[in-house]
Amino acid sequence: MAGSGMVFWKPGTIAPGSLVDRVPSSSSSTSLASDGRDAVAGGSIAAVYNPNSRLAIAEQRSRLPIAAVRSNILHMLEQYQVLIVVGETGSGKTTQIPQYLHEAGWTAGDRVVACTQPRRVAATSVATRTAEEMGETVGDLVGYSIRFDDVTTPGKTKIKFMTDGLLLREMMATPLLNQYSVIMLDEAHERTIATELLLGLLRKVLRKRPEMRVIVSSATLDAEAFRSHFNLNTDASDPSKDTAAILTVPGRTFPVDVQYLSQPTPDYIKAAVDAVMNIHTEEPAGDVLVFLTGQDEIERAITLLNDRVDALLVDAAAAKRRYQQQQQQHHHGDRGRLAAPPASYMNMRVLPLHGALPFQEQLAAFEAPPRGTRKVVISTNVAEASVTIDGIAYVVDSCHVKLMVYRPDAGHESLMIVPISRASAQQRAGRAGRTRPGKALRLCTESDYCTLLPERSVPEIQRVELAPVLLQLKALGIDNLLHFDFLSPPVTETVARALELLFALGALESNGRLAIPLGIRMAELPIPVMQAKMLLASAELGCSEEIVTIAAMLQVQNLFSSSASNRDASGSDFAASGNAVVDAARSRFGVTEGDHLTLLNVYLAYSQHGVGQHGDKWCGRMNLNPRAMQRAVQIRHQLMRYLTKFGVAIESAFGKHRSRNSQSRNPSDDEATAAAQTIRRCIAAGYFANAARLKPDGSYRSLRYDLDLAIHPSSVLYYQVTQKLHRPLPPPKYVVFHEIVQTTRTFMRDITAIEPEWLLELAPHFYQKPAMQAVGPSSSSVEPGSVSASLLGETWMDNFAVSRKKPRAL
DNA sequence: CTCTCCCT
Numbered sequence: 116m117a118g119s120g121m122v123f124w125k126p127g128t129i130a131p132g133s134l135v136d137r138v139p140s141s142s143s144s145t146s147l148a149s150d151g152r153d154a155v156a157g158g159s160i161a162a163v164y165n166p167n168s169r170l171a172i173a174e175q176r177s178r179l180p181i182a183a184v185r186s187n188i189l190h191m192l193e194q195y196q197v198l199i200v201v202g203e204t205g206s207g208k209t210t211q212i213p214q215y216l217h218e219a220g221w222t223a224g225d226r227v228v229a230c231t232q233p234r235r236v237a238a239t240s241v242a243t244r245t246a247e248e249m250g251e252t253v254g255d256l257v258g259y260s261i262r263f264d265d266v267t268t269p270g271k272t273k274i275k276f277m278t279d280g281l282l283l284r285e286m287m288a289t290p291l292l293n294q295y296s297v298i299m300l301d302e303a304h305e306r307t308i309a310t311e312l313l314l315g316l317l318r319k320v321l322r323k324r325p326e327m328r329v330i331v332s333s334a335t336l337d338a339e340a341f342r343s344h345f346n347l348n349t350d351a352s353d354p355s356k357d358t359a360a361i362l363t364v365p366g367r368t369f370p371v372d373v374q375y376l377s378q379p380t381p382d383y384i385k386a387a388v389d390a391v392m393n394i395h396t397e398e399p400a401g402d403v404l405v406f407l408t409g410q411d412e413i414e415r416a417i418t419l420l421n422d423r424v425d426a427l428l429v430d431a432a433a434a435k436r437r438y439q440q441q442q443q444q445h446h447h448g449d450r451g452r453l454a455a456p457p458a459s460y461m462n463m464r465v466l467p468l469h470g471a472l473p474f475q476e477q478l479a480a481f482e483a484p485p486r487g488t489r490k491v492v493i494s495t496n497v498a499e500a501s502v503t504i505d506g507i508a509y510v511v512d513s514c515h516v517k518l519m520v521y522r523p524d525a526g527h528e529s530l531m532i533v534p535i536s537r538a539s540a541q542q543r544a545g546r547a548g549r550t551r552p553g554k555a556l557r558l559c560t561e562s563d564y565c566t567l568l569p570e571r572s573v574p575e576i577q578r579v580e581l582a583p584v585l586l587q588l589k590a591l592g593i594d595n596l597l598h599f600d601f602l603s604p605p606v607t608e609t610v611a612r613a614l615e616l617l618f619a620l621g622a623l624e625s626n627g628r629l630a631i632p633l634g635i636r637m638a639e640l641p642i643p644v645m646q647a648k649m650l651l652a653s654a655e656l657g658c659s660e661e662i663v664t665i666a667a668m669l670q671v672q673n674l675f676s677s678s679a680s681n682r683d684a685s686g687s688d689f690a691a692s693g694n695a696v697v698d699a700a701r702s703r704f705g706v707t708e709g710d711h712l713t714l715l716n717v718y719l720a721y722s723q724h725g726v727g728q729h730g731d732k733w734c735g736r737m738n739l740n741p742r743a744m745q746r747a748v749q750i751r752h753q754l755m756r757y758l759t760k761f762g763v764a765i766e767s768a769f770g771k772h773r774s775r776n777s778q779s780r781n782p783s784d785d786e787a788t789a790a791a792q793t794i795r796r797c798i799a800a801g802y803f804a805n806a807a808r809l810k811p812d813g814s815y816r817s818l819r820y821d822l823d824l825a826i827h828p829s830s831v832l833y834y835q836v837t838q839k840l841h842r843p844l845p846p847p848k849y850v851v852f853h854e855i856v857q858t859t860r861t862f863m864r865d866i867t868a869i870e871p872e873w874l875l876e877l878a879p880h881f882y883q884k885p886a887m888q889a890v891g892p893s894s895s896s897v898e899p900g901s902v903s904a905s906l907l908g909e910t911w912m913d914n915f916a917v918s919r920k921k922p923r924a925l
Numbered sequence: 926c927t928c929t930c931c932c933t
Contacts, residue, residue, distance in 0.1 A: 280932040517929035641933035
């Protein structure tokens with residue numbers, strides 16, 4: 116048999132390595148024949164040394180469901196320019212189709228086969244697996260390309276896995292994607308924005324490159340929509356002229372028995388806990404995966420579950436004692452009826468899984484439990500598609516998800532808990548059937564499942580703010596957005612809002628064309644549009660050094676995190692103490708100017724103490740997430756390269772304010788204040804459209820859409836203006852903010868204090884002074900921010916305040 | 926008194 120220690124080589128070539136452990140056997144020679152055939156067809160594998168056993172791989176390859184349609188795929192690609200492959204999970208399409216294409220000669224010459232993935236981990240892991248199957252090292256014949264990690268060799272790499280967003284970026288440099296002979300859009304049914312745009316753009320490219328081929332891998336539900344999107348045949352009566360076709364490949368997963376509640380539940384967290392306990396006491400061994408919507412729900416469920424397990428163990432111990440006593444009495448001649456021996460239960464290990472967890476704690480959810488222990492992973496949506504946990508036999512699904520939805524009527528995003536789609540529910544249930552038959556319980560009634568859940572999820576492009584998307588399209592030469600072939604057209608009002616913003620930022624001319632060079636540069640920068648504007652404005656304000664750092668820091672999430680040990684040490688209540696630790700960590704770097712300068716502080720401290728030998732320890736003490744910081748460093752380098760490309764000098768705000776003699780010493784307080792002011796002005800230059808003014812009641816009002824806003828509790832300003840400080844500071848009169856998120860209230864996140872005059876100076880096209888100034892001193896003699904709102908009342912403030920000009924119709 | 930999840 117082909118053990119994993121065996122070594123095989125292609126017949127007719129010189130075998131590499133030592134002969135010591137090479138034991139020919141009859142079974143290996145038969146399989147070598149089929150193996151050899153593939154290798155010859157590939158034409159590029161010279162000698163093969165594969166410690167993972169090339170033979171076993173060849174057998175596995177030929178057994179995959181997709182292998183049965185290998186020749187169909189290759190033949191259909193001769194006839195049709197676009198092929199929709201409907202392949203259920205486990206069909207092997209992702210790893211096999213690129214290999215088939217390579218073997219069939221689609222990579223001859225300089226040509227490359229590309230396969231896009233919605234996620235970075237998928238691109239890397241699938242590349243690794245494909246390379247292994249081909250007996251290659253990743254980066255040679257098979258490579259991958261994701262942001263900050265390009266593992267390909269130009270001229271040598273023939274099969275390239277990449278994120279969909281990166282291929283979209285490549286189109287800016289090479290609009291016809293000339294190096295690629297075939298592009299496979301994998302997981303297209305997920306409808307990420309990048310895939311959505313690629314679908315529209317490739318339709319154009321295919322007309323100009325008749326020799327090119329596109330493969331779209333999709334779930335059943337969307338296949339016909341993809342086919343008609345790409346089919347250029349207008350004559351429905353003559354299918355022989357079709358240019359796109361659908362091919363269905365069976366999947367290979369195990370059956371999952373799906374069950375529903377008999378009654379709807381008012382509390383799916385409690386229902387989930389009941390369900391897990393039921394599985395634990397009634398069902399055979401096998402791990403459980405529970406889908407809830409967020410961190411707080413997960414922590415609540417964990418507490419409830421651990422209590423229930425404790426109670427169960429106490430009960431079981433008591434039952435065992437009673438039973439033993441009964442048995443003893445029985446032996447002593449008591450003739451009473453004997454109870455059945457009490458059930459003995461496995462141990463249970465309950466683990467959380469969500470994005471805010473430190474990396475080490477995330478890993479715990481993937482570790483196999485000890486023998487005799489049942490693992491229960493309580494997860495957010497990450498476990499639906501982004502990661503796979505081995506050994507799951509039971510799924511408990513709340514049938515809800517937390518979703519960010521842009522609301523054009525309100526002009527901001529909303530983080531809502533909504534029912535999932537039936538497509539999502541199927542995907543979640545499938546997580547129980549990857550290695551053996553499984554069971555799934557949906558925490559809703561079957562009739563609610565059929566009537567209340569939508570068939571499929573709303574594509575991302577229909578629920579996000581569109582400014583970056585439209586800017587990208589403009590930069591790719593799509594001037595008339597109305598004529599672009601969106602598979603799912605975006606919401607008209609969202610388009611209007613986005614164009615309005617792009618115009619206000621100066622990225623678009625009044626005729627709707629991309630402004631040169633500002634619009635092009637903003638499109639090139641891989642950051643949100645307001646930050647791109649801020650970064651480019653820093654060139655004129657002389658603070659690019661600091662702004663590039665702030666821009667990089669704004670890109671990373673979960674900067675602060677508290678490890679389990681921190682939480683345990685600091686208090687009894689799991690969730691609350693963890694938050695307190697994070698709050699304390701944040702306040703350590705906090706400055707009164709707000710979150711952007713706080714982020715700058717964090718970065719400066721990190722670059723002094725957080726790198727090198729004891730760097731991670733320092734991060735641990737500061738409750739900083741080292742991976743997030745490393746990513747910020749990478750992003751900062753990338754942004755620096757863009758600035759260099761644009762010819763922007765790297766200047767420090769401190770350099771500007773420091774006198775010639777004082778280069779060596781630390782800046783004085785005055786100098787620091789002046790530098791901070793320059794930086795805040797620059798922040799306002801990018802974020803001017805997101806400005807808010809303090810009201811007498813202590814809340815804020817946005818200038819653009821007249822919304823009532825609150826400071827998000829993650830902001831240093833929240834910390835400073837509440838009783839958390841020994842002596843709370845007065846809240847700033849005017850602020851700009853990075854984003855609005857509506858959850859329990861409408862919050863501003865990432866906030867910086869500004870002066871209102873800056874809005875008039877930096878964005879005179881956007882803001883005006885009010886015509887009427889009823890009461891109080893003239894605006895030029897008194898700084899508005901210095902006037903106490905509570906003293907003078909809101910009417911005065913309103914009359915005095917800077918206000919938003921009427922938006923210009925586009 | 927808060928943090929679904931991806932991507933350039």
